[in-house]
Ligand SMILES: [Zn+2]
Protein backbone atom coordinates (compact mmCIF):
# COMPACT_ATOMS: atom_id res chain seq x y z
CA UNK A 1 0.00 0.00 0.00
CA UNK A 2 2.80 2.37 0.95
CA UNK A 3 4.62 1.39 -2.20
CA UNK A 4 1.65 2.36 -4.38
CA UNK A 5 1.27 5.61 -2.50
CA UNK A 6 4.92 6.41 -3.16
CA UNK A 7 4.52 5.79 -6.89
CA UNK A 8 1.42 7.95 -6.99
CA UNK A 9 3.08 10.85 -5.23
CA UNK A 10 6.12 10.47 -7.48
CA UNK A 11 3.96 10.61 -10.59
CA UNK A 12 2.11 13.58 -9.20
CA UNK A 13 5.35 15.47 -8.85
CA UNK A 14 6.46 14.74 -12.41
CA UNK A 15 3.11 15.80 -13.83
CA UNK A 16 3.18 19.00 -11.83
CA UNK A 17 6.67 19.89 -13.07
CA UNK A 18 5.80 19.35 -16.73
CA UNK A 19 2.56 21.30 -16.29
CA UNK A 20 4.58 24.19 -14.93
CA UNK A 21 6.86 24.05 -17.95
CA UNK A 22 3.90 24.11 -20.34
CA UNK A 23 2.46 27.00 -18.37
CA UNK A 24 5.68 29.02 -18.67
CA UNK A 25 5.91 28.30 -22.40
CA UNK A 26 2.32 29.48 -22.84
CA UNK A 27 2.97 32.61 -20.79
CA UNK A 28 6.05 33.47 -22.83
CA UNK A 29 4.07 32.99 -26.04
CA UNK A 30 1.30 35.25 -24.75
CA UNK A 31 3.89 37.83 -23.72
CA UNK A 32 5.48 38.00 -27.16
CA UNK A 33 2.06 38.38 -28.79
CA UNK A 34 1.28 41.28 -26.43
CA UNK A 35 4.62 42.88 -27.27
CA UNK A 36 3.73 42.58 -30.98
CA UNK A 37 0.41 44.30 -30.32
CA UNK A 38 2.23 47.15 -28.61
CA UNK A 39 4.57 47.54 -31.57
CA UNK A 40 1.60 47.64 -33.95
CA UNK A 41 -0.09 50.28 -31.86
CA UNK A 42 3.06 52.36 -31.80
CA UNK A 43 3.17 52.18 -35.59
CA UNK A 44 -0.47 53.23 -35.64
CA UNK A 45 0.38 56.28 -33.53
CA UNK A 46 3.01 57.18 -36.08
CA UNK A 47 0.48 56.94 -38.89
CA UNK A 48 -2.10 59.01 -37.00
CA UNK A 49 0.40 61.75 -36.23
CA UNK A 50 1.55 61.80 -39.83
CA UNK A 51 -2.05 62.08 -41.10
CA UNK A 52 -2.93 64.68 -38.51
CA UNK A 53 0.13 66.71 -39.40
CA UNK A 54 -0.59 66.62 -43.12
CA UNK A 55 -4.23 67.52 -42.54
CA UNK A 56 -3.41 70.22 -40.05
CA UNK A 57 -5.27 68.57 -37.15
CA UNK A 58 -3.80 67.33 -33.90
CA UNK A 59 -4.97 63.71 -33.75
CA UNK A 60 -4.40 63.98 -30.00
CA UNK A 61 -7.54 62.11 -28.95
CA UNK A 62 -6.84 59.13 -31.11
CA UNK A 63 -3.25 59.01 -29.94
CA UNK A 64 -4.34 59.25 -26.30
CA UNK A 65 -6.78 56.35 -26.76
CA UNK A 66 -4.06 54.18 -28.27
CA UNK A 67 -1.64 55.14 -25.50
CA UNK A 68 -4.22 53.88 -23.00
CA UNK A 69 -4.47 50.62 -24.89
CA UNK A 70 -0.70 50.28 -24.77
CA UNK A 71 -0.70 50.91 -21.01
CA UNK A 72 -3.25 48.10 -20.59
CA UNK A 73 -1.09 45.76 -22.64
CA UNK A 74 1.98 46.69 -20.59
CA UNK A 75 0.08 45.87 -17.41
CA UNK A 76 -0.77 42.46 -18.80
CA UNK A 77 2.89 41.90 -19.66
CA UNK A 78 3.85 42.83 -16.09
CA UNK A 79 1.38 40.28 -14.75
CA UNK A 80 2.78 37.63 -17.07
CA UNK A 81 6.34 38.43 -16.00
CA UNK A 82 5.34 37.97 -12.36
CA UNK A 83 3.69 34.65 -13.10
CA UNK A 84 6.69 33.42 -15.09
CA UNK A 85 8.96 34.37 -12.19
CA UNK A 86 6.83 32.64 -9.58
CA UNK A 87 6.59 29.42 -11.57
CA UNK A 88 10.34 29.04 -11.99
CA UNK A 89 11.39 26.24 -9.65
CA UNK A 90 13.58 27.59 -6.85
CA UNK A 91 17.13 26.32 -6.71
CA UNK A 92 19.25 24.95 -3.92
CA UNK A 93 22.94 25.66 -3.46
CA UNK A 94 25.15 22.77 -2.42
CA UNK A 95 26.74 23.52 0.99
CA UNK A 96 29.85 21.62 -0.10
CA UNK A 97 30.73 22.87 -3.60
CA UNK A 98 28.21 25.65 -4.23
CA UNK A 99 26.76 24.02 -7.36
CA UNK A 100 23.09 24.78 -7.90
CA UNK A 101 20.55 21.96 -8.04
CA UNK A 102 16.78 21.91 -8.57
CA UNK A 103 14.56 22.03 -5.50
CA UNK A 104 13.58 18.38 -6.02
CA UNK A 105 17.17 17.07 -5.99
CA UNK A 106 18.23 15.07 -2.93
CA UNK A 107 21.91 15.02 -3.82
CA UNK A 108 24.22 17.60 -5.39
CA UNK A 109 24.50 16.89 -9.12
CA UNK A 110 28.16 17.93 -9.08
CA UNK A 111 29.80 16.50 -5.95
CA UNK A 112 27.12 14.09 -4.69
CA UNK A 113 26.76 15.84 -1.33
CA UNK A 114 23.47 14.96 0.36
CA UNK A 115 21.26 18.01 0.37
CA UNK A 116 19.13 18.93 3.37
CA UNK A 117 15.61 17.56 3.00
CA UNK A 118 12.46 18.01 5.04
CA UNK A 119 11.96 15.07 7.44
CA UNK A 120 8.22 15.39 6.96
CA UNK A 121 7.68 15.67 3.21
CA UNK A 122 11.11 15.13 1.62
CA UNK A 123 11.30 18.59 0.03
CA UNK A 124 14.88 19.77 -0.54
CA UNK A 125 15.64 22.73 1.70
CA UNK A 126 17.96 25.67 1.52
CA UNK A 127 20.90 25.41 3.92
CA UNK A 128 19.61 28.22 6.10
CA UNK A 129 15.91 27.29 5.96
CA UNK A 130 14.09 27.43 9.28
CA UNK A 131 10.85 26.04 7.92
CA UNK A 132 10.00 23.69 5.07
CA UNK A 133 8.65 25.86 2.29
CA UNK A 134 6.34 23.06 1.17
CA UNK A 135 4.66 21.70 4.32
CA UNK A 136 5.76 24.29 6.90
CA UNK A 137 7.63 21.75 9.06
CA UNK A 138 9.94 23.41 11.55
CA UNK A 139 13.49 22.57 10.47
CA UNK A 140 15.71 24.64 12.69
CA UNK A 141 14.23 25.19 16.14
CA UNK A 142 17.23 27.28 17.17
CA UNK A 143 15.90 30.01 14.92
CA UNK A 144 15.20 33.25 16.69
ZN1 LIG B 1 28.10 19.86 -4.37
Ligand SMILES: [Zn+2]
Pocket residue numbers: 118119120121122123132133134135136137
Ligand atom coordinates in the same frame (compact mmCIF):
# COMPACT_ATOMS: atom_id res chain seq x y z
ZN1 LIG C 1 8.17 19.56 4.39
